[in-house]
Amino acid sequence: MIEVNDIHKSFGKSHILKGITTVFEKGKTNLIIGQSGSGKTVFLKCLLGLFSPEEGSIVYDGKAYSSLTENEKRDLRQEMGMVFQGSALFDSMTVEGNVKFPLEMFTKQSNSEMEDRVNTVLARVNLVDAHNKFPAEISGGMQKRVAIARAIVMNPKYLFCDEPNSGLDPKTAILIDDLIKEITEEYNITTIINTHDMNSVMQIGEKILFLKDGLKEWEGTKNEIFKTDNEAVTNFVYSSDLFKKVRQMYIEERN
Numbered sequence: 310m311i312e313v314n315d316i317h318k319s320f321g322k323s324h325i326l327k328g329i330t331t332v333f334e335k336g337k338t339n340l341i342i343g344q345s346g347s348g349k350t351v352f353l354k355c356l357l358g359l360f361s362p363e364e365g366s367i368v369y370d371g372k373a374y375s376s377l378t379e380n381e382k383r384d385l386r387q388e389m390g391m392v393f394q395g396s397a398l399f400d401s402m403t404v405e406g407n408v409k410f411p412l413e414m415f416t417k418q419s420n421s422e423m424e425d426r427v428n429t430v431l432a433r434v435n436l437v438d439a440h441n442k443f444p445a446e447i448s449g450g451m452q453k454r455v456a457i458a459r460a461i462v463m464n465p466k467y468l469f470c471d472e473p474n475s476g477l478d479p480k481t482a483i484l485i486d487d488l489i490k491e492i493t494e495e496y497n498i499t500t501i502i503n504t505h506d507m508n509s510v511m512q513i514g515e516k517i518l519f520l521k522d523g524l525k526e527w528e529g530t531k532n533e534i535f536k537t538d539n540e541a542v543t544n545f546v547y548s549s550d551l552f553k554k555v556r557q558m559y560i561e562e563r564n
């Protein structure tokens with residue numbers, strides 16, 4: 310669980326995060342949405358410990374980040390998995406090499422222990438025959454699975470995903486969303502996903518945080534977001550004609 314209490318972040322005179330308070334629960338897929346420039350990435354970087362908010366606190370399972378020693382901060386970072394936009398795999402390494410990389414960097418495991426762990430996570434993301442392939446030799450959806458396997462190989466308590474569906478076709482995007490949700494539940498991870506994808510909101514939005522101009526404009530679940538009268542949220546959600554039609558059908562069904 311991550312508790313965020315009134316965090317503020319500025320760059321020079323630009324006040325970007327203006328006091329955000331929320332809670333992200335364990336075992337749930339938590340989504341951050343909002344217009345471009347609303348502060349989602351800055352917020353995610355604060356949660357990752359890459360930016361320090363000037364005010365407020367971020368508490369990871371009862372431990373406030375600001376109260377940790379440097380060693381404790383390093384340990385906490387090793388409990389965080391990250392799926393980057395565009396997968397960010399190492400092109401010159403095989404699938405196996407990519408997934409093994411965090412274990413080689415941060416653990417003292419023997420080669421056979423590492424290989425066992427790599428096999429386990431690759432099987433978990435349904436990639437059993439790709440160990441010796443290079444990223445350029447596999448599809449975008451498979452690359453994303455490798456990125457997820459790498460993010461969970463250290464058995465993280467927290468999983469952060471930045472636009473995990475970018476560049477994927479809608480069908481593959483749904484499979485990736487489902488995989489992230491299953492893994493979140495299975496390993497009881499606190500998962501936070503930065504997304505623009507309304508399909509993801511509908512599919513896996515167990516908790517949705519809507520940011521606007523560096524503030525929390527709205528929060529709720531995927532069921533609540535379609536019923537809210539908050540104008541900023543409805544403008545965002547129904548910005549496409551398809552979703553306008555879905556809302557109309559929903560309202561007609563209700564009446």
Ligand SMILES: Nc1ncnc2c1ncn2[C@@H]1O[C@H](COP(=O)(O)OP(=O)(O)OP(=O)(O)O)[C@@H](O)[C@H]1O
Nearest residue numbers: 320323325343344345346347348349350351352505
């Ligand atoms: N390192 C930085 N230094 C100065 N300003 C920054 C920095 N990082 C972000 N900003 C500013 O903070 C604001 C919010 O940016 P952020 O990247 O968080 O938006 P976002 O909601 O993630 O947008 P998008 O959906 O387009 O990725 C922007 O005005 C941006 O220019």
